[in-house]
Amino acid sequence: MRTVLAGVDKLNAVLALVVGALLAVTAGAVLYQVIVRFVLTAAGINVSAPWTEELARYTLIWMVFLGAGVGCRRAQMIALEFLVRRMPARIGVPIRYGTIALSIAFFGLLFWIGLPFVELGRTETSPVMNLEKSVVYWALPVGAMLMILNSIALVVECTLDKRDIRFAADGPAAD
Amino acid sequence: QDYEMTLAHVLSDQSAYQVILTRFEELVEERTDGRIAVEVQCCGQAGNETRAIQAIRTGVLTGGFVGGSSLENVVPAYRVLSLPYVFSGSDEAYEILGGETGREMLDLLGEYGMYGLGWGAIFERSVGSRTPVASVEDMQGLKIRVLPTPGFVEAYKAMGTQPTPMAYGELFMALQNGVVDALEISPDAIVADKFVEVVDHYTLTKAHQSTTVFVLSDAFWSGLPDDLKTIVQEAALDAIAHGVEAHRELNRAGLEQVRAMGITVTEPDLAPFAEAARPSWDVILADAPEAQALLETIQAARQ
Amino acid sequence: MGALLLLLLVLFTAGVPIALALGIAPLPTLMDRNIPLIAIPQVIFESLDSFALMALPLYVLAGRLMQFGGIAERLVHLAVALVSWMPGGLGAAVVLTSMMFATISGSSAATAAAIGSMLIPEMERQRYPRPFSAATTASSGELGVILPPSVPMVLYGVIAGVSIGDLFIAGFLPGLMIGLSLILVVSLTAWAKGYGKRVPFSLGVWAPDVWRALRRAALSLMMPVIILGGIFGGVFTATEAAVVAVAYALFLGVVVYRKITVRDLPRIFADAAVTSAVVMIIVAFAAMFAFSLNVIRAPQTIGAALASVSENPLVFLLLVNLFLLVVGMFMETFAAIIILAPILAPIALSYGIDPVHFGLIMIVNLAIGMVTPPVGVNLFIACGIARISMEELMRPLAVFLAILVLNLMVVTYVPGLSLGLLR
Numbered sequence: 001m002r003t004v005l006a007g008v009d010k011l012n013a014v015l016a017l018v019v020g021a022l023l024a025v026t027a028g029a030v031l032y033q034v035i036v037r038f039v040l041t042a043a044g045i046n047v048s049a050p051w052t053e054e055l056a057r058y059t060l061i062w063m064v065f066l067g068a069g070v071g072c073r074r075a076q077m078i079a080l081e082f083l084v085r086r087m088p089a090r091i092g093v094p095i096r097y098g099t100i101a102l103s104i105a106f107f108g109l110l111f112w113i114g115l116p117f118v119e120l121g122r123t124e125t126s127p128v129m130n131l132e133k134s135v136v137y138w139a140l141p142v143g144a145m146l147m148i149l150n151s152i153a154l155v156v157e158c159t160l161d162k163r164d165i166r167f168a169a170d171g172p173a174a175d
Numbered sequence: 176q177d178y179e180m181t182l183a184h185v186l187s188d189q190s191a192y193q194v195i196l197t198r199f200e201e202l203v204e205e206r207t208d209g210r211i212a213v214e215v216q217c218c219g220q221a222g223n224e225t226r227a228i229q230a231i232r233t234g235v236l237t238g239g240f241v242g243g244s245s246l247e248n249v250v251p252a253y254r255v256l257s258l259p260y261v262f263s264g265s266d267e268a269y270e271i272l273g274g275e276t277g278r279e280m281l282d283l284l285g286e287y288g289m290y291g292l293g294w295g296a297i298f299e300r301s302v303g304s305r306t307p308v309a310s311v312e313d314m315q316g317l318k319i320r321v322l323p324t325p326g327f328v329e330a331y332k333a334m335g336t337q338p339t340p341m342a343y344g345e346l347f348m349a350l351q352n353g354v355v356d357a358l359e360i361s362p363d364a365i366v367a368d369k370f371v372e373v374v375d376h377y378t379l380t381k382a383h384q385s386t387t388v389f390v391l392s393d394a395f396w397s398g399l400p401d402d403l404k405t406i407v408q409e410a411a412l413d414a415i416a417h418g419v420e421a422h423r424e425l426n427r428a429g430l431e432q433v434r435a436m437g438i439t440v441t442e443p444d445l446a447p448f449a450e451a452a453r454p455s456w457d458v459i460l461a462d463a464p465e466a467q468a469l470l471e472t473i474q475a476a477r478q
Numbered sequence: 479m480g481a482l483l484l485l486l487l488v489l490f491t492a493g494v495p496i497a498l499a500l501g502i503a504p505l506p507t508l509m510d511r512n513i514p515l516i517a518i519p520q521v522i523f524e525s526l527d528s529f530a531l532m533a534l535p536l537y538v539l540a541g542r543l544m545q546f547g548g549i550a551e552r553l554v555h556l557a558v559a560l561v562s563w564m565p566g567g568l569g570a571a572v573v574l575t576s577m578m579f580a581t582i583s584g585s586s587a588a589t590a591a592a593i594g595s596m597l598i599p600e601m602e603r604q605r606y607p608r609p610f611s612a613a614t615t616a617s618s619g620e621l622g623v624i625l626p627p628s629v630p631m632v633l634y635g636v637i638a639g640v641s642i643g644d645l646f647i648a649g650f651l652p653g654l655m656i657g658l659s660l661i662l663v664v665s666l667t668a669w670a671k672g673y674g675k676r677v678p679f680s681l682g683v684w685a686p687d688v689w690r691a692l693r694r695a696a697l698s699l700m701m702p703v704i705i706l707g708g709i710f711g712g713v714f715t716a717t718e719a720a721v722v723a724v725a726y727a728l729f730l731g732v733v734v735y736r737k738i739t740v741r742d743l744p745r746i747f748a749d750a751a752v753t754s755a756v757v758m759i760i761v762a763f764a765a766m767f768a769f770s771l772n773v774i775r776a777p778q779t780i781g782a783a784l785a786s787v788s789e790n791p792l793v794f795l796l797l798v799n800l801f802l803l804v805v806g807m808f809m810e811t812f813a814a815i816i817i818l819a820p821i822l823a824p825i826a827l828s829y830g831i832d833p834v835h836f837g838l839i840m841i842v843n844l845a846i847g848m849v850t851p852p853v854g855v856n857l858f859i860a861c862g863i864a865r866i867s868m869e870e871l872m873r874p875l876a877v878f879l880a881i882l883v884l885n886l887m888v889v890t891y892v893p894g895l896s897l898g899l900l901r
């Protein structure tokens with residue numbers, strides 16, 4: 001079990017880098033747009049980069065779904081937890097497991113409706129880059145899969161470590 | 176009441192879309208004795224056009240008005256519509272799309288889960304700018320915001336301008352601050368969206384005749400009995416005829432308003448513009464053999 | 479509508495992540511109306527496919543780079559040099575640094591964390607009580623989202639369809655006012671209670687100190703000039719300004735100050751990306767929720783109900799403020815804006831309230847929520863740094879909260895404060 005968990009975390013470590021790289025691509029594309037508009041034009045160089053915005057938007061969509069997927073590993077998804085945290089463990093802990101089960105079921109639904117959406121995307125192309133939109137739409141089922149995997153990993157870890165799952169999110173504060 | 180139709184569009188409740196759809200609502204409810212109830216949702220309440228088309232294809236939404244340039248991303252053949260100067264002007268575009276060729280094009284939607292009821296108002300797009308554009312030479316190096324699709328970007332590149340990507344919502348400020356020099360836009364919109372305050376010239380270059388389409392979800396359409404189909408189809412065409420007339424009036428009023436605001440309106444000789452734009456055709460149609468075939472049909476119809 | 483909202487509330491209180499609760503609650507409504515579930519991805523992709531929304535991760539990233547890149551540190555030194563002669567000088571420096579940092583960072587938590595971790599220990603050395611230091615840090619941190627740039631303003635602008643640049647400009651004077659009033663409170667309290675070391679003012683010491691700090695911070699101070707100048711001048715969109723901020727912060731942090739090494743970058747980018755992703759996924763599902771509200775015509779119903787209470791916009795604003803203060807106590811600011819802006823903004827518009835002004839009211843109000851118990855991100859950060867409990871913080875915090883609410887009332891009922899700088 002521990003080795004499986006370690007494998008999942010290796011995957012998450014790689015995905016975290018991917019997610020950071022996606023943000024870097026987004027930033028790079030927008031920066032290029034600014035440079036084209038202000039620097040190159042001022043220098044009299046005539047280029048047009050209509051693809052920057054589209055590329056930035058699509059990489060960002062992937063960043064959101066993969067990033068949220070990675071976030072599930074440490075229960076980083078923002079929630080109103082103060083009530084559950086203040087309850088006695090014998091009530092609060094089952095509620096927490098119940099919400100995780102519900103979340104996993106919802107991720108399953110997202111995966112399941114994500115597939116026909118990808119199918120729809122096969123007959124759509126992006127206006128500028130002429131990209132098949134399914135390339136973007138895959139972010140949903142892939143992200144949903146990752147969220148399921150990481151939610152299970154969190155439960156398994158808390159069970160193995162005999163930790164109170166309600167406090168699994170405690171770590172550095174998010175901004 | 177047996178059927179409910181929710182029809183959506185992204186323009187304002189003063190637009191040609193709204194005029195056509197509310198007339199359609201009246202006609203259908205009257206001619207079916209209320210067997211079909213119609214609800215019109217304006218202003219993008221049902222999402223942007225990309226989502227509206229998805230919703231129509233999947234039966235989430237009954238139908239609505241969408242731009243031909245949005246349908247291009249689903250129906251490759253429609254790319255032909257964003258070729259610059261593919262029609263000599265809006266009159267010719269109305270005539271061809273209103274005829275047999277237009278119906279053939281609407282039938283292409285079937286493959287993508289949609290049914291086309293008819294072509295709506297056509298938005299003739301020309302160049303509004305801070306500096307005068309009397310000839311195609313004046314377009315050289317002009318930083319212009321165009322609709323972000325290859326049909327527009329390539330066309331304006333070919334005419335020597337520098338198409339600059341920019342969200343429509345940011346465009347007013349950008350023109351005011353000289354971040355861009357020009358935009359391409361129809362006469363009614365340049366007034367409605369207040370660009371008349373930030374440009375000094377409006378040159379009737381008429382490169383694109385932006386089409387609009389009244390589409391229904393095929394799932395809804397094929398579920399209608401034949402008698403209702405006939406009523407819906409006829410009501411759509413009647414409503415469109417009414418709306419197109421209103422739109423022409425809006426256009427005339429728009430141009431008048433533009434002139435009244437002290438903006439120089441120029442009507443240049445279009446031949447040099449068309450000639451300069453022509454090389455973009457091959458680029459725009461490069462990956463769309465369907466559009467190539469359709470182009471031949473349209474050119475045959477133009478004779 | 480009752481059932482939909484009740485279900486949402488139950489899911490929230492049970493601790494279901496906000497994003498998922500917003501996605502799950504509409505399901506019965508959609509099924510009841512026979513709306514195919516493929517509407518879900520259609521709606522969430524539409525909401526994420528936005529150029530303006532891109533400003534959010536970029537400002538989060540810029541904030542991280544400034545925090546770790548030595549920029550925050552230089553601003554702290556400058557502020558200390560500027561105001562340390564005042565009664566409660568170090569406390570005033572916390573507010574002043576927060577104001578400076580706020581003009582380059584879009585987040586309150588980042589502001590509170592960056593400044594608190596440097597100044598709370600220093601305040602302790604100068605014999606300020608820790609709860610007072612923490613309360614100062616937590617409350618001045620809220621300026622991070624009021625002074626431009628601001629991530630919540632990006633969210634509000636995207637959701638309500640208002641120019642983000644306009645919101646940024648509108649936040650300037652209210653932010654200034656709140657900052658100055660906080661300095662006043664800190665200084666008066668410290669003077670009355672004798673907190674902190676009193677340094678007599680001497681121009682001969684002050685001027686060279688400030689000059690040294692100014693020279694060290696000069697390049698960092700270029701940051702607000704670039705960002706705000708670009709937005710005020712209308713040269714950049716908010717998204718473009720954000721990317722320029724990222725580029726400049728990278729340049730300062732990596733090349734000039736050398737506080738960030740290239741090897742740190744993957745982690746900084748990944749952290750910023752995950753932090754942004756968990757907020758943006760809420761945006762996505764909030765669109766889903768708004769879609770279901772629209773299906774049952776809820777905004778119209780709520781609007782009519784409010785209108786039946788009073789047709790006076792001033793009363794409406796009072797009700798909204800009370801409601802938001804309560805919401806802000808329990809709910810995280812981003813989530814509250816994402817959920818409530820699409821409902822409240824159109825209603826405010828129907829009362830004839832300027833959408834930019836209303837956005838400011840929402841943001842100033844929900845920023846207070848970051849400083850109100852039981853859920854307040856700035857409180858968590860400040861308590862963490864000062865190593866005190868929430869209960870210890872309450873007494874000194876009360877004065878600050880009173881002042882913040884007073885400011886909120888001024889922002890609400892003096893629209894010119896927000897709209898004055900806009901043409």
Ligand code: NA
Binds near residue numbers: 581623625626
């Ligand atoms: Na800020």
Ligand code: NA
Binds near residue numbers: 847852855
């Ligand atoms: Na709070």
